[in-house]
Amino acid sequence: MIGKLKKGASFGGCVRYVTGKDEAKIIVSDGVLLGTNAEITQSFELQRQLNPRIKKPVGHIALSFKPEDKPRLTDEFMAKIALEYMRMMGITDTLFIIVRHHNTYNPHCHIVYNRINNEGKLISEAHDYRRNEQVTKALKSKYGLTYGTDKSKTSTRKLRNAERAKYEIHNAVKDALKVADSWQKFKNELSKRGVRLELVYKDKERSKVQGIRFCKDGYSFKGTQISREYSFVKLDARLGTEYNRVSPRAESMQGG
Template identity: 25%
Template sequence: MIGKIVTGKSFRGCLNYLHEGRLQPTKELQQLEAAKKQAQVISFNQCFGDKKQLMKQFGEVRLMNPRLSKPVFHATISFAYADSNRLTIQDKADIATELAKAFRFEDNQYVAIAHADTKHEHLHIVANRIGYNGKTASDSNSYKRMAEFGRRMELKYNLTQVLSPNRFLSKQERQEQKTKPRLDNRKELLKQRLNTAIQSSKTMLDVKQLMEKHGYEVELGRGIAFTDQQHVRFKGSQVGFALATIEKKLKQQQNQQAKRQEVQPNTYLKRDREENEIKERKGMRL
């Protein structure tokens, strides 16, 4: 399993994302994004209710320490493909409880949400770093603590073991990591697939769906970004295809197609006139 932790400012933004997905530019895309998320709340702690109720409850406790700029604790746990369907909902809820204890917010508000919008199972835990006593759960050394937590859970639940993050690998493990595909190879593959998807598409929705078929998670908002199956994320601009660039290419393709449709009938008319002229000349000779 792989874990990632971020701290943030907005419970509203975090909970909106977990329930509805990333903000999309159109209503149609937003509905598709929300349906794809398949969000399932599997446990509550010191809080309860729907998305709006949770926002209100988290916000009220946040006021107990208004000086803290980043009260949102957001952990993402991704499980290996080989572990698909190995864990029950209760197992995942128990892992969320274990995480809360490891990061010492077990008495704070938190909610665990399971997602099924990618090919691998993953779990989100959103917690209020501020407790009912006004004290704040520390986020120091979260990178190392999450790595250690992941190794413990792999052993406890008999999950596929993965290498620790690079900072904590042995010399031998670091050497083995060097044999893995280079980041540049990932970028080049993304660039090739994205270019092909654009050439085969009429709209941004077409591009998004084609890239998802290749296993990429597509973030589409003010810009565009792609996350591959190994959780490596690239902005479109990093591979030469910013959102504006893609939209421009799609527009150019539409214009070229329209011109071809205009030229084609004219070509047929010109050919017909030439054939008629030839027939008339032949008739005059007879």
């Protein structure tokens, strides 16, 4: 289960999008006149006028689940999870529709809500991306939903820019570790895969290593941003403490 958060200015466009897919179904709603898209949009627009200063009153969240959970995800169960997600995210006392889609292999639904609540106040978005991660993790644990699979199984063609680089680094490190038994071999294997390894030092003299970074396509990530298993301490325990015999000049490590 993952949540993707968006904000927008047009209720009409968002409503048309979420209801326009084949077999789209509103599985739960509150405060909205159901019928035509125009009627649904009008309900949102009327409440929008309570706080016309807000330029992006449209809240749009896509909740996606793993295919393995599909047999359990009846409309009622999906609605229950989505409503609990909203409550935990602080999205309460406002108009919304939750629309289920069947156009992809992954079961998913779209929450469209008014960021202007029933009292005309703006629903807080403070730390919403961090809360989203915490809430989806809590709900996965509570309901026994499937967690993400190994990153190496993710299709990089669907990813973009930094995220794509991150996944490619993950796969490169994983493959390099299969054949490397030393830091030098590890660096060489990464270089073959287009990844540069950098050591992060505690002092200007570079006498003490405190961390590691992986770089690809102009993006740089700490080892732990790729995986907790790729921290400097864990890699050093695996590859042996020869890093202190590698000159600082070799730090860029493209080609060893």
